[in-house]
Amino acid sequence: MTGVKADCSTCKNSTCLIKKNYLSEKAKHHTDKKVTIACKKGQNFIIEGAPVHGLFFVYKGKAKVAKTGINGREQIVRFVGDGEIIGHRGFGGGQFYQINAVALEHTVLCNFSNDTMKSMLKEVPELTYDFMLFYADELNRSETKVKKFAQMTVREKVIDAILYINRKFGQSNGFLNLQLSRKEIADFAGTTDEQVIRIISSLKKEGLLLAEGKKLGIVDIPKLKKEIADHNFFLDS
DNA sequence: GCATTAATTGGTC
DNA sequence: GACCAATTAATGC
Numbered sequence: 001m002t003g004v005k006a007d008c009s010t011c012k013n014s015t016c017l018i019k020k021n022y023l024s025e026k027a028k029h030h031t032d033k034k035v036t037i038a039c040k041k042g043q044n045f046i047i048e049g050a051p052v053h054g055l056f057f058v059y060k061g062k063a064k065v066a067k068t069g070i071n072g073r074e075q076i077v078r079f080v081g082d083g084e085i086i087g088h089r090g091f092g093g094g095q096f097y098q099i100n101a102v103a104l105e106h107t108v109l110c111n112f113s114n115d116t117m118k119s120m121l122k123e124v125p126e127l128t129y130d131f132m133l134f135y136a137d138e139l140n141r142s143e144t145k146v147k148k149f150a151q152m153t154v155r156e157k158v159i160d161a162i163l164y165i166n167r168k169f170g171q172s173n174g175f176l177n178l179q180l181s182r183k184e185i186a187d188f189a190g191t192t193d194e195q196v197i198r199i200i201s202s203l204k205k206e207g208l209l210l211a212e213g214k215k216l217g218i219v220d221i222p223k224l225k226k227e228i229a230d231h232n233f234f235l236d237s
Numbered sequence: 238g239c240a241t242t243a244a245t246t247g248g249t250c
Numbered sequence: 251g252a253c254c255a256a257t258t259a260a261t262g263c
Contacts, residue, residue, distance in 0.1 A: 154251070181243070181244090182243075182244065182245090183243080183244095191251080191252085192251080192252060192253080193243090193244080193245095194244095194245085194246085194251095194252085194253085195251070195252085197244065197245060197246085198245090198246090201245080201246095213244090213259090213260075214243090214244095214260090
């Protein structure tokens, strides 16, 4: 397409597992095979049930990864930013994607085919090791999430979701760097948009949160953390 | 500016 | 605490 060809050699994403293990010439003939995909905001680039088409890495941008439930209800599994992996659960055995992935803003993706990934993993042990750590970490997060969903109150889940966004994307000028609709927060926290709205407005009244339209800002991070501290063993999930 | 969508609030089960 | 309905604010065309 026009211009944007993501190149591993000039990429700035130090957290990207490919970039991290991009050992100059050793992996170059592989990374050259990747495909760069530019997504518009709202674009559904991974469709639940569609055949697996390799692994995706975010070169630049943000996306949400979700599973669709019964009556149109959505469960957002995670949000991803620069350097992160999407579609890793379909890698290997999986024939079809079990998740949806939608770009939340203009996003550039690097797509590696399964074959390319396989030969890279077989050739570069450092990369394989990092992948193993990544999968283990993902599983850990997933288990932590189960506990949270079962034991936290809605208020705590919403606070947790907001803190998660802050951890992952940070704030600038007093507002979170990721703008989500109330419904998206609800779909992530496992509740309804009405509940999210109510909790946000009370947190606002309590002076813990700032809200201007879709923009959300955390005023008192330690206080919010303290509120969920009882449940949380401070494993940043 | 109008029309669709999102945010908000109140109420019921 | 989810679901529904009504109102209002925001945003796209």
